Amino acid sequence: MKKQKVILLDSGQANKQDIAAISELQKGLNKMDQFPVYSPDLQWFEQMVVAEKQRIRKKLIKDLSVFLIVAVIILSGIMVSLFQMPAVFIFLQISTTIFIAGYTGSRVMKKVIGR
8 A cells, every 4th residue: 555645734724725615616606507597398399209209100111111022022032933943942042051051150260269
């Protein structure tokens, strides 16, 4: 443990410093009280909430629409390839499985080697 240097002040000097600090704090607080405080109406907040909910709802509908369209296209392609060209379907399934296994294995190896 380090020895700290302590300057002992007599009570008169300590009181002067305390009084000076208190007066500075009071001046600062008085300056803070001079600033006007504006709080918006409750109706403004309600309008903001309604507008944000509408924006989120529109975004959700757009995202779901895009998701469903892409899903229908992918599923249609899979069904067509399954019934029209079963060899291509089987090749795609095998190659996708191999790709996923290889990619996952390489990511795991990077994490193991990286540590």
